[in-house]
Amino acid sequence: MSIEAAPDTELFGVARTARWTAAARARESARPDRLFDDPFAALLAGTDGDTLLRHFHTERSAPDGNPVLPIRTRWFDDFLRASVTPQCQVVGLGAGLDTRAYRLNWPPGVVVFEVDQGTVLRYKRQRLSQAVDVPRCERRTVAADFTGEWGSALLDAGFDPTAPTVWFAEGLLFYLPAPVAAAVATQAADLSTGGSRIAVDLIGTGIFRMRYMRPFLDKLADSGSPWLFGTDAPAEFLRQAGWNVEQVTEPGTAGTDYGRWPQGAPPVDFPNLPRSYLVTASRRPDGPGPTSAGAAAPSDVHR
Numbered sequence: 001m002s003i004e005a006a007p008d009t010e011l012f013g014v015a016r017t018a019r020w021t022a023a024a025r026a027r028e029s030a031r032p033d034r035l036f037d038d039p040f041a042a043l044l045a046g047t048d049g050d051t052l053l054r055h056f057h058t059e060r061s062a063p064d065g066n067p068v069l070p071i072r073t074r075w076f077d078d079f080l081r082a083s084v085t086p087q088c089q090v091v092g093l094g095a096g097l098d099t100r101a102y103r104l105n106w107p108p109g110v111v112v113f114e115v116d117q118g119t120v121l122r123y124k125r126q127r128l129s130q131a132v133d134v135p136r137c138e139r140r141t142v143a144a145d146f147t148g149e150w151g152s153a154l155l156d157a158g159f160d161p162t163a164p165t166v167w168f169a170e171g172l173l174f175y176l177p178a179p180v181a182a183a184v185a186t187q188a189a190d191l192s193t194g195g196s197r198i199a200v201d202l203i204g205t206g207i208f209r210m211r212y213m214r215p216f217l218d219k220l221a222d223s224g225s226p227w228l229f230g231t232d233a234p235a236e237f238l239r240q241a242g243w244n245v246e247q248v249t250e251p252g253t254a255g256t257d258y259g260r261w262p263q264g265a266p267p268v269d270f271p272n273l274p275r276s277y278l279v280t281a282s283r284r285p286d287g288p289g290p291t292s293a294g295a296a297a298p299s300d301v302h303r
């Protein structure tokens with residue numbers, strides 16, 4: 001089932017999903033018990049964002065929306081707060097309409113690079129020009145397509161591969177073909193000096209097998225933004241890319257439910273259930289990660 005274009009639709013296909021997640025942040029920000037406050041989200045989501053929220057609301061979603069989206073955003077916020085140091089670089093891969101450069105308190109000297117398609121970044125610039133706020137760090141946008149070469153665009157924007165970097169890819173990797181998702185994680189590792197960190201979210205392959213997920217997946221495909229990649233070995237995914245995995249968790253597990261997932265994550269011994277993973281990893285302070293060093297892989301068990 002394809003979706004009607006809202007009057008202010010300006011983004012199409014996977015670019016448009018950025019308005020969907022912005023709308024989810026706007027909805028969360030309006031809650032008295034919000035997990036974060038994104039004062040720009042409603043402006044960026046526009047009426048099209050609300051259309052998308054309604055369109056992609058699955059039958060089994062809670063009436064007040066899918067708890068994964070606010071939990072995920074808060075988890076990434078917490079990761080960034082815990083990881084950044086003065087003068088470090090932060091790179092948002094598939095940053096979309098993320099406004100962390102404006103809404104988080106950054107240590108002095110932090111540079112935030114937002115990498116996404118040019119259409120998304122242009123739309124974002126135009127919308128944010130209507131807001132009166134300024135970024136709380138140095139913010140640089142990098143127009144690039146992850147299906148091609150994107151590292152040089154980041155370097156051209158002033159990224160320094162010898163400086164510590166905190167990478168994050170929120171809501172990106174499952175929109176990419178598997179080899180492209182792996183190449184993105186590997187390229188980030190290759191551009192990272194020791195001590196750099198990364199956080200990503202991934203989906204398990206059970207999502208593609210559950211019958212009740214099919215209408216949702218079909219809607220995504222019909223909207224030109226199919227989910228293409230899932231893995232049941234989230235730690236191995238980053239390890240293969242050259243990262244030392246620190247944590248694999250799921251929305252709904254202890255410490256990652258933020259009071260929003262009372263029924264808990266699906267039990268680990270039911271791998272075929274729909275799962276989403278939140279993974280953090282780092283580069284060793286003294287050099288490259290475990291892929292090239294050939295270190296023994298810790299188990300993929302995550303909780």
Ligand SMILES: C[S@@+](CC[C@H](N)C(=O)[O-])C[C@H]1O[C@@H](n2cnc3c(N)ncnc32)[C@H](O)[C@@H]1O
Pocket residue numbers: 014015016017018021022093094095096097098115116117120144145146147169170171172175176
């Ligand atoms: C679901 S949105 C998530 C945006 C943001 N990280 C958030 O959480 O709101 C996915 C983003 O990935 C970007 N994206 C997907 N495929 C891409 C590609 N091949 N090259 C560059 N950006 C891509 C889209 O443009 C979109 O902004």
